[in-house]
Amino acid sequence: MKTVTQEQIALEEIDIPGYERIIKIHDPKSGLKALIAIHDPTLGPALGGTRIFPYANWDEALFDVLRLSKGMTYKAAVSGLGLGGGKSVIIADPKHHITPDQLRAFGRVVNQLEGTYICSEDMGCTEEHLKYVREETEYVVGLAHPKSSGNPSPFTAYGVFRGIQSVAQHAYGSDLLQGKTIAIQGLGAVGEALAEHLFWAGARLIVCDRDNEKAERLAKKYAATVCSPDEILSVKCDILAPCAMGGILNSVTIPKLNCRAVAGAANNQLQSDNHAIDLIQHGIIYAPDFLINSGGLINVSFEIEPEGYNPVLARDKIDTIYEQLLTIFEISKDNKCSTHQAAVELASYRLRYGVGKRGSQLVFHHD
Numbered sequence: 001m002k003t004v005t006q007e008q009i010a011l012e013e014i015d016i017p018g019y020e021r022i023i024k025i026h027d028p029k030s031g032l033k034a035l036i037a038i039h040d041p042t043l044g045p046a047l048g049g050t051r052i053f054p055y056a057n058w059d060e061a062l063f064d065v066l067r068l069s070k071g072m073t074y075k076a077a078v079s080g081l082g083l084g085g086g087k088s089v090i091i092a093d094p095k096h097h098i099t100p101d102q103l104r105a106f107g108r109v110v111n112q113l114e115g116t117y118i119c120s121e122d123m124g125c126t127e128e129h130l131k132y133v134r135e136e137t138e139y140v141v142g143l144a145h146p147k148s149s150g151n152p153s154p155f156t157a158y159g160v161f162r163g164i165q166s167v168a169q170h171a172y173g174s175d176l177l178q179g180k181t182i183a184i185q186g187l188g189a190v191g192e193a194l195a196e197h198l199f200w201a202g203a204r205l206i207v208c209d210r211d212n213e214k215a216e217r218l219a220k221k222y223a224a225t226v227c228s229p230d231e232i233l234s235v236k237c238d239i240l241a242p243c244a245m246g247g248i249l250n251s252v253t254i255p256k257l258n259c260r261a262v263a264g265a266a267n268n269q270l271q272s273d274n275h276a277i278d279l280i281q282h283g284i285i286y287a288p289d290f291l292i293n294s295g296g297l298i299n300v301s302f303e304i305e306p307e308g309y310n311p312v313l314a315r316d317k318i319d320t321i322y323e324q325l326l327t328i329f330e331i332s333k334d335n336k337c338s339t340h341q342a343a344v345e346l347a348s349y350r351l352r353y354g355v356g357k358r359g360s361q362l363v364f365h366h367d
């Protein structure tokens, strides 16, 4: 049941070719400044997190929300989730300058969209923030309650682990990771969980985090070698797993890479699409980020299935990242294109012909 408790907020639509709907929100009463982008709803309602970040201006926020929402369309399409791509950004410092009133105002706008956009956690946005959004709308997932899918990071990490096995199969003819050296950049929610999977699978680990104490602690736990943030992208390894920030594959870093493959959780790893070609020229296999890191989205998507959240179904679907990646490697080889291009083409094909379009209604199992 919708719980609109206050007046509606006037929305300003921004027309951008290729996007279904871009909504600019400026609520003078609460001070909320936000954007919601629905990129492509062909396969289902748009689901994507709400990023809270102190963007310098509207243009910066718009650039981010456009890029992120498009990525969500591809991610949902390649994973066959019957969802569209969307994202939202709130212009605020998540630690100091976001108020419950702003979050409630944001919730009212989400509610006005009547389920065409569903929000969840993202950078800067926690379960605590979403609690206020939920006061105004049911179109929110990943809240802290017993029917929720909970923390997505362990599921993302498991998907990245299966993706790394797939990359090993493609690169070395075996998915066994014993004796393979894997370097992880970033030991946050995903990187730490990934390190554990890799350790138990027999990999030799190189670990790195801006927080050196954390890197030292995990190095001790997993008999890993610590590498500095300045050196992680050129360290000699079999597979490099970027699990920190985007844009790390670019014309400066690619010539210095000293690995057979790149396969990690970070979003938007390629600074631009052309860098996927540079990777090929340097003989480096690349696991498209929006495919290998889709475990968290897959997990949360099961929360709104009619039968309710089931972690077994989520895990089994995430397992298929292994085969999906092998398919991408084959498409890339057959079509002489980059793996990034192959994954984009696969997603585009599904969008063009409605493959994987949602058949069932979404059900929000809130407490």
Ligand code: NAD
Pocket: 152, 153, 154, 156, 185, 186, 187, 188, 189, 190, 191, 208, 209, 210, 211, 229, 243, 244, 245, 246, 265, 266, 267, 293, 294, 296, 297
């Ligand atoms: P996080 O914030 O928990 O962890 C990021 C870690 O990277 C932190 O420990 C930080 O200190 C470290 N870091 C930042 N810059 C670094 C640098 N230059 N060198 C070394 N370490 C650095 O984030 P997370 O949830 O683990 O996500 C990691 C990446 O995966 C992000 O790009 C995120 O967008 C992406 N991702 C996460 C999920 C998820 O479920 N959490 C899903 C899909 C994609």
